[in-house]
Amino acid sequence: MALSQNLELLELRFLGARNGSSTSHTNAFFMPDSETLVLIDLSLLNVQKAQRIIQRYRDRLTRVIICLTHTHADHVSGVSMLAYVVEHLLPEVRLEIIADSRVLLAARSILDAEGAKEADGIVVYRAPDIKKFAWDGQEPIPANYHWFGRAIPTEHDRNLLAATGFLFRVNGKAVVYSGDTNTLEPFEHQVWAIAEEETDHRKTPIELYLEVQNKKWPAHLYFPEIRPRVEEMLREIPQLNVIFMHYDNYRQLRWACTSFPEELQEHVWIAK
Ligand SMILES: [Zn+2]
Numbered sequence: 543m544a545l546s547q548n549l550e551l552l553e554l555r556f557l558g559a560r561n562g563s564s565t566s567h568t569n570a571f572f573m574p575d576s577e578t579l580v581l582i583d584l585s586l587l588n589v590q591k592a593q594r595i596i597q598r599y600r601d602r603l604t605r606v607i608i609c610l611t612h613t614h615a616d617h618v619s620g621v622s623m624l625a626y627v628v629e630h631l632l633p634e635v636r637l638e639i640i641a642d643s644r645v646l647l648a649a650r651s652i653l654d655a656e657g658a659k660e661a662d663g664i665v666v667y668r669a670p671d672i673k674k675f676a677w678d679g680q681e682p683i684p685a686n687y688h689w690f691g692r693a694i695p696t697e698h699d700r701n702l703l704a705a706t707g708f709l710f711r712v713n714g715k716a717v718v719y720s721g722d723t724n725t726l727e728p729f730e731h732q733v734w735a736i737a738e739e740e741t742d743h744r745k746t747p748i749e750l751y752l753e754v755q756n757k758k759w760p761a762h763l764y765f766p767e768i769r770p771r772v773e774e775m776l777r778e779i780p781q782l783n784v785i786f787m788h789y790d791n792y793r794q795l796r797w798a799c800t801s802f803p804e805e806l807q808e809h810v811w812i813a814k
């Protein structure tokens with residue numbers, strides 16, 4: 543069954559996959575081409591892991607791009623530290639940040655902190671979004687970043703200015719990443735919209751990375767509440783895989799996932 547499947551078959555890797563109250567904060571990454579490392583969020587706890595990956599590919603990496611979902615510490619606290627590392631130890635690597643402009647606005651004080659100034663060579667791109675909030679100096683995302691689909695606005699914590707997920711295009715697949723969210727709706731909507739799409743004369747494979755909790759919190763998705771809708775998507779969209787992340791309890795989640803019908807379980811994964 544899925545829970546013993548090889549996670550390396552998936553497009554995203556994880557520096558950690560649990561929620562903010564653990565020591566394994568959810569930050570993911572992928573390499574859309576040999577020169578580019580894309581990190582999705584970065585917690586201070588994961589900076590060393592990120593640094594090791596950058597060192598491993600140092601010969602060919604020219605840019606590290608961090609896509610920010612929102613400004614909670616388990617998602618942004620590593621950004622200024624990595625900026626410091628890149629500036630002082632990896633001058634040949636360019637650091638770039640992509641975020642919805644409301645997330646950028648909220649992140650500004652963090653990004654302005656030690657080492658993370660645009661003046662130090664950090665490029666900040668504003669993901670296309672609905673509402674416009676200006677942050678001087680931000681540029682549109684380069685047209686040759688084909689791997690970047692869009693930011694997906696969502697709701698998470700009411701104290702935040704904004705939270706977004708992302709759509710990425712990686713190796714012919716659509717990768718839908720929820721970030722932290724208290725609603726399934728925008729991601730469900732995105733998945734259904736892609737479900738009819740074709741790549742190379744076959745339905746585009748979809749990976750939906752979804753945060754989930756076994757305990758009910760107002761800011762997060764609660765497993766028993768979303769399970770029927772996830773099951774419906776899995777039934778109707780055979781090319782869909784759902785990967786749970788940012789969870790509170792691995793063993794409980796694993797147990798909970800056995801409630802999916804047997805024939806769908808090979809499409810259900812738990813990030814690690
Ligand atoms: Zn979080």
Ligand SMILES: [Zn+2]
Nearest residue numbers: 612614698722
């Ligand atoms: Zn959060």
